[in-house]
Amino acid sequence: MKNYELISNPKLDEETISTQPIFEGNIITLQVDTVRMPDGNTATREVIKHPGAVAVLALNQNKMLVVEQYRQPMHRTEVEIPAGKLDKGEDPLAAAHRELQEETGLHSGDMRHLKSFYTSPGFADEIIHMYVTENAQPGDMSLDEDEFLEVSELTLEEAYQYIADGRIADAKTIMAVYAWHLYTLTGQWH
Known part of the structure; x- marks a missing residue:
């Protein structure tokens, strides 16, 4: 990074x-x-x-894992890739593994860093470190006590339809869909 x-x-x-x-x-x-x-x-x-955050593009058999949860600032539910904030002094890769397991129950041994980016540099210092995994294994979820979400999988076509319909509207998830699409075209993670 x-x-x-x-x-x-x-x-x-x-x-x-x-x-x-x-x-x-x-x-x-x-x-x-x-x-x-x-x-x-x-x-x-x-x-x-902001302490920073991580996000994970988790792919399984040509489908992207997403979570749907209510987001108070927008007063609506959002479909997003698994993500969460960094704890103080936490390594982003360790946080990515933690968030993937907490929100989906999946464990991954082959997570790789895709890109880090600022969310709103005009007024915030939040940086998101995005990772990708293609071989996650099932396990048990361990949501935070104030966290309620549903986990599902989307094909690339479904993800684009969710973007068109406004069900996926956050930047990190849209960026993940575009990165995945580019990967399907080139065979390389850019």
């Missing part, structure tokens, strides 16, 4: 002058930063800090 924090352009970088904490929750914190812009003027930036 690349270290995205090291990428810089001195002509565009902003210097943080001060940080004012606003809210600290179980998953996110909100802060307002005062920054010095490249032209010397100052501005404020509202920033959500």
